[in-house]
Amino acid sequence: MQIVEGQATSGEAAPDAAQRGQRSAFAVQAIRDMIVSGELPAGERVPERVITERLGISRTPLREALKVLEVEGLVQISPNRGAMVVKLSLGDVEAVIEMLIGLELSAAELACVRASDEEIARAEELHHEMASAYRRGALIEYFNINQQIHEQIFVCAHNAALLRVYRAESARIRRFRFVSNREATRWPRAVQEHEQILDALKQREGAILREVLRAHHWNGWKATAKVLSEEWGEELG
Amino acid sequence: MQIVEGQATSGEAAPDAAQRGQRSAFAVQAIRDMIVSGELPAGERVPERVITERLGISRTPLREALKVLEVEGLVQISPNRGAMVVKLSLGDVEAVIEMLIGLELSAAELACVRASDEEIARAEELHHEMASAYRRGALIEYFNINQQIHEQIFVCAHNAALLRVYRAESARIRRFRFVSNREATRWPRAVQEHEQILDALKQREGAILREVLRAHHWNGWKATAKVLSEEWGEELG
DNA sequence: CTAAAGGGTTTTGCATGCAGATTGTCGAAG
DNA sequence: CTTCGACAATCTGCATGCAAAACCCTTTAG
Structure with missing residues (x-):
C-alpha cells in the first residue's frame, strides 16, 4: 500500500517531478532557486514537510538535498531543528x-x-x-x-x-x-x-x-x- | 522489533558510534579519514553495505554523508551505481x-x-x-x-x-x-x-x-x- | 572464441514508520 | 500580567522494506 501511494504522489503532485535517481538533485536545484529568487527568505526555516509536498518527493531525497545545500553554504542545519536559509551580513x-x-x-x-x-x-x-x-x-x-x-x-x-x-x-x-x-x-x-x-x-x-x-x-x-x-x-x- | 534491533546495533557494533543527530557527520569524518589515509584507495567503489556495517549506522545517514563528500569533491556518485573515491591526476x-x-x-x-x-x-x-x-x-x-x-x-x-x-x-x-x-x-x-x-x-x-x-x-x-x-x-x- | 541472452544475486533509490526532540498552548501559581 | 510547567501537536533523525537498476555468472547462438 504505502509504496503504491508513494509512487502515485511522485507522479501527480508535481508535474515536473524528478525521475528516480534524480530526486535529490532536483530538490537541490529547486531549493537553490527558491533561495536565490527570494521565495525562501534568509533566516527562514525550511520545514521538510512543506518542501516535500511542494516538490512531490519524500523526505529522504529532500534531506540529502539539504545536506548538499549546507555544504554549499546556502542553508544551515542545526541538530533536531532542521535547516534554515543562511543569513549573510x-x-x-x-x-x-x-x-x-x-x-x-x-x-x-x-x-x-x-x-x-x-x-x-x-x-x-x-x-x-x-x-x-x-x-x-x-x-x-x-x-x-x-x-x-x-x-x-x-x-x-x-x-x-x-x-x-x-x-x-x-x-x-x-x-x-x-x-x-x-x-x-x-x-x-x-x-x-x-x-x-x-x-x-x-x-x-x-x-x-x-x-x-x-x-x-x-x-x-x-x-x-x-x-x-x-x-x-x-x-x- | 526493527527499531529495537537498530538501536542495539548502534550501541554495540561500533564502540565509537555516533549519537543521534551526529551519525551522518560521524560518517563524513570517518570516510574522509579512510580516503585520506588511503584505506579507501582512489577509484575504489564505496559500497553502502560495507560502510554501514563498519560504522554501525544505517544507510540513511550514510547516504547523506556520501552526498556531502561528493560536494566536497572526495567521491563521485553515479546514479544507480553508487559512490567511488575520486581519482585525481x-x-x-x-x-x-x-x-x-x-x-x-x-x-x-x-x-x-x-x-x-x-x-x-x-x-x-x-x-x-x-x-x-x-x-x-x-x-x-x-x-x-x-x-x-x-x-x-x-x-x-x-x-x-x-x-x-x-x-x-x-x-x-x-x-x-x-x-x-x-x-x-x-x-x-x-x-x-x-x-x-x-x-x-x-x-x-x-x-x-x-x-x-x-x-x-x-x-x-x-x-x-x-x-x-x-x-x-x-x-x- | 566472442557475443548475446537469460536469470539469480546484489546494490542503489526512495517512501515510510517509529522514537526522540522541539515547539506551541493553556492553565495555575506567583 | 508575567512565568513556569505539563501536555499535545509537530518536526527531525534514523532504520528499514520494497522496487528498479546494475551486476555477475552461466548458457547458447553465431
Missing part, C-alpha cells in the same frame, strides 16, 4: 567578493599566459554582445553576458579548480550581485571598464589586467554595497 | 595547488594590512615551534605546524570566506601534500624559506611576502610532484 558578502576578486586576479594572470587566440576572441565576442545589450537597454541580458565574460577569464586560465571554486562561490552571492543592477548609474562606466579589461587581455598584459580588474570589481562592489545597505541596512539575507 | 592536483597559491597570495596581501600584532606574534610562535620540530626531526609534527602557519596567514587576512575555501580545498589534496614529506631533501630549504615568509609578514611587506610565498609553494610543489610522479606516474588517486 554585508560583511559576509564583502568577504566572499574579496575572495572572488583574488581568484579572478589569479585567473587573469594565468589567462594572459595560457589563453588561446580563439578563447580571447570568444571573450571579445561576448564583450560585443554585452555592449549591444547595453545599447538596447537589456538589463537582464547584460547581467548574464557580464557573468559569462568573467567566467571566460577563468576558462582562459585553463585551471579547472579555479573555475569550479569561482562558480560555487559566485552562486552563494548571486542574489546580491543582481541587486546592484537596479542602480543603473554605474552602467556606462562598467562598460567602459570592460573595454580596458578586454584590451589588457588581448595584449596579454597580466599585470595591467590585474589592476584593471581589481578596480572594476572594487567599483562594482562599492555600488552594490551602497544599494544593499540602503535597502536592508546591515540586516541582509 | 597529477594535473588535477596541480590545478588545485595553483588555485590555493593564488588564494594564499591574496590572503598574504590582506594579512600585511589587517593583521594585529598579536596575530603576527602567533605566526612567529608557530614558526619557532616548527623550527624546533625540524631540529628534533619530528616529521609529522613539523607537517602539522607547517599547515597551521599557512592557515595563520589566512587568519591574519580577516576574511572568513578566504579561510573557509582554503580549508575546504586543502582537504581535497591533503593526502598528496603529505607524501612529499618523505622527501626530506627539501626540508632545510623549506625552513629557510619560512624565515623569509615570517620576516616579510612582520614587516608587513605585502609585495615581498607574495613573491616569497609564491616561490616557496612553487618549490614545494615541484618536490611533491617529483615524488608523486615517481610513485604513480600519471595515475594518481
